[in-house]
Each structure stands twice: as structure tokens, then as C-alpha cells.
Amino acid sequence: MNDETRNFIDMRTKSFERNGSDHGRLEEKVAIITGAGTGIGEAIAHKFAREGARVVVCGLPDDPIEDVAKAIRQNKGKAVAFAGDISEERAAKQCVDLAIKEFKRLDVVVNNAGVFLDNVPIDTAWTHKETGPMDKEMEKTLIQAVPLARRGTPEEVANVYAFLASDEASYVTGALYVVDGGTTIAKGPVGDLVPEKLRKEPKGELELQHSRHGLRNKQTHKVKPGKLKSEG
Numbered sequence: 001m002n003d004e005t006r007n008f009i010d011m012r013t014k015s016f017e018r019n020g021s022d023h024g025r026l027e028e029k030v031a032i033i034t035g036a037g038t039g040i041g042e043a044i045a046h047k048f049a050r051e052g053a054r055v056v057v058c059g060l061p062d063d064p065i066e067d068v069a070k071a072i073r074q075n076k077g078k079a080v081a082f083a084g085d086i087s088e089e090r091a092a093k094q095c096v097d098l099a100i101k102e103f104k105r106l107d108v109v110v111n112n113a114g115v116f117l118d119n120v121p122i123d124t125a126w127t128h129k130e131t132g133p134m135d136k137e138m139e140k141t142l143i144q145a146v147p148l149a150r151r152g153t154p155e156e157v158a159n160v161y162a163f164l165a166s167d168e169a170s171y172v173t174g175a176l177y178v179v180d181g182g183t184t185i186a187k188g189p190v191g192d193l194v195p196e197k198l199r200k201e202p203k204g205e206l207e208l209q210h211s212r213h214g215l216r217n218k219q220t221h222k223v224k225p226g227k228l229k230s231e232g
């Protein structure tokens with residue numbers, strides 16, 4: 001076996017030993033993920049750990065943050081949990097202190113904790129009528145509005161965060177990444193949510209004779225060159 005092959009095998013072995021990942025795009029980085037006990041945040045925490053990051057799994061005291069941190073460690077990743085309301089400055093500072101104390105540095109903060117406000121159906125508790133605030137109609141419409149015709153997975157969102165937090169995004173500054181299956185650009189069938197009685201066209205008062213007689217344009221009708229009336 002030559003040196004090159006040995007090095008390659010060493011590298012692969014180390015990578016698998018580290019955390020089951022052969023990526024390592026966030027090797028050596030330390031990241032705080034807020035709202036990491038559930039949903040998208042959980043996926044970001046796992047993804048970052050798989051990529052080699054050391055992770056602070058931050059969430060409210062009742063969130064399953066210890067579970068997530070434990071699962072990451074069981075996968076040979078590195079993680080600690082931090083419980084606190086991150087909207088309070090004191091808790092935010094404590095969270096940063098914990099990162100520095102445990103891992104000696106801080107490279108990335110993912111501000112994921114928050115309130116669902118968007119019209120994008122990622123597959124978390126918010127977007128299921130059984131677990132979130134939506135009724136059956138809203139859930140259906142939300143998914144119909146997605147050109148990719150399905151919910152996005154928390155992992156698909158986490159993949160984008162992992163790229164942005166990695167050195168691969170070294171020339172990206174202040175860019176907005178929309179992870180929405182095309183919803184924003186398509187605008188979606190929001191009219192489906194309007195009650196039937198509000199969908200009637202108004203009758204109108206003008207005596208319109210030709211409102212549906214149009215369609216003529218250069219593409220559909222050859223306009224013969226002729227004299228204008230005003231030319232006699």
C-alpha cells in the first residue's frame with residue numbers, strides 16, 4: 001500500500017470515527033443552534049454535528065434539547081444542551097458563555113428559534129393540522145401552493161444552513177436563500193382560501209359590448225398595411 005492510499009484510508013476512517021459522516025465541512029467550527037430541540041433546529045443541530053461542528057443545542061427549558069444533544073453524542077458528534085429563553089439578553093449571553101467554556105470558541109450562530117410566520121410547509125409540527133394551528137383547508141392550500149407539490153423536510157433546510165456556515169460559502173455575504181420549493185416565486189393558490197360567497201364577480205353597470213372580443217395582436221392577426229382614415 002503506498003502513502004497516498006494509506007492517507008486516503010486514514011482520512012476516511014477518521015471521518016467515519018468522528019461522527020458517521022464523510023463530509024466534515026464544518027470541522028473545528030463551534031455553532032450555537034437556537035430552537036434546536038425540535039423541528040428544523042433539531043435537523044440543523046444533527047447536520048452540523050455530522051459535518052464535524054461542535055454544537056450548542058439551545059432551546060426553552062421544556063424542549064427536548066438534552067435528547068438531541070445525547071443523540072448527537074451517540075453518533076460520535078459533540079454537543080451540549082443549553083436551556084433558556086434566548087429572547088432574553090441574559091440567557092443569550094449565558095448561551096455564548098457555555099459555548100466558549102465547553103468548546104473554547106464560537107464561529108456560527110443559527111437564529112432558528114422563533115415563531116412560524118411564513119407560507120412555507122416544512123414538515124414540522126406547525127404544518128400539520130393535528131399538531132399545529134392550521135385547519136384542514138389551510139394545510140391543503142399550503143401544500144398546493146408549492147410548485148414542488150410537497151412539504152420540504154427539516155433536513156433540506158438544514159443542508160442550506162450547513163453550506164452557508166461552511167467555508168464553501170466564503171464569498172457569500174448577506175445573501176437571502178429561500179428554501180421553499182418555489183412557493184415565494186409562484187405565489188400559490190391562495191384564492192382557494194376565500195369563502196365561496198366572496199368569489200362572485202360584481203355585476204357592473206357599464207354597457208360593455210366588446211369586453212370579450214379582443215385577442216388581436218401582431219402574433220395572431222396579420223394587420224394589412226392600409227391607409228389611415230385620417231389620410232383620406
Ligand SMILES: NC(=O)c1ccc[n+]([C@@H]2O[C@H](COP(=O)([O-])OP(=O)(O)OC[C@H]3O[C@@H](n4cnc5c(N)ncnc54)[C@H](O)[C@@H]3O)[C@@H](O)[C@H]2O)c1
Binds near residue numbers: 126
Ligand atoms: N415549519 C415551517 O414550515 C417553517 C416555514 C418557514 C419558517 N419557519 C421558521 O423556522 C423556524 C423553526 O420552525 P419549526 O417548524 O422547526 O418550529 P418548532 O416549533 O418545531 O421549533 C422552534 C423551536 O424553537 C424553540 N423556541 C422558541 N422560542 C424560543 C426562545 N425564545 N428561546 C429558545 N428556544 C425557543 C421552541 O421551543 C421550538 O423547540 C422558526 O423560526 C419558524 O418561524 C418554519
